[in-house]
Amino acid sequence: MSIESITERILREAQAYSDSQRSEAEAVKAEILKEAQVEADELLRGYEEKAKNDAEVLVSRRQSVADLDARKMKLAAKQAVIDECYKEAVDMILNLETGEYVKFICRQLGAYQQEGGEVLLNKTDRDRIGADLVNLFKGTALTLSDETVDIEGGCILRRGNISYNASLEKLLSNAREELTAEVAGILFK
Structure with missing residues (x-):
């Protein structure tokens, strides 16, 4: 066997080994990317659910604050009417x-x-x-x-x-x- 044929055979085997390694690496890479995508999707769903829950809690709190403010305003208006009634009572007595x-x-x-x-x-x-x-x-x-x-x-x-x-x-x-x-x-x- 000549050196050229040996070199050629070594190059072919090296190329075959390289192709095999590349294929294996591509398969591992695809598996890692697939797993990463599944994990990313799960994280995204978790964050979306948390964001949705946080938004609902925030809306609920804001609604509670708005309801409380409305009750306070209603009470203040009632108090103002009662105050006016007592003021009118004073005026009525003074104007007897x-x-x-x-x-x-x-x-x-x-x-x-x-x-x-x-x-x-x-x-x-x-x-x-x-x-x-x-x-x-x-x-x-x-x-x-x-x-x-x-x-x-x-x-x-x-x-x-x-x-x-x-x-x-x-x-x-x-x-x-x-x-x-x-x-x-x-x-x-």
Whole structure:
């Protein structure tokens, strides 16, 4: 055998071995790519499912926040209506005819007429009904103070260091604590 034929045979065997190795490598490569694609598809499905779940949770949370905000706004609107009702009640009392308003003040002081004390009014009421109260206080232990107080209406009875607050603000505050549920029930059936 000549060197050329040996070389040729070695080259053919090397080429056959190379082709065999290349084929094997291509098969391994295809298998790895197939497995990688399956894994990538599974990961993608997992991420898509997680993203879908996260989106549903986010939408649910946003809906809950929106519902809560809506309830807060509705409550604030109801509270504003109730506040307006109490403001109108104050206005109605302040706008009573003079005689009726004097009776209102006297009803607040009824239990204290014999115990006595000094009655304080706001400036407007002092000017409006002061003289009427002085006449009504004759024969009682009550006196009308020259001092005025910063209240919307009603009065404050001062007896030494003790004061009885019968201002409209205080009276309606007390009534509000007791009646708000009832008022709300009437207004918002």
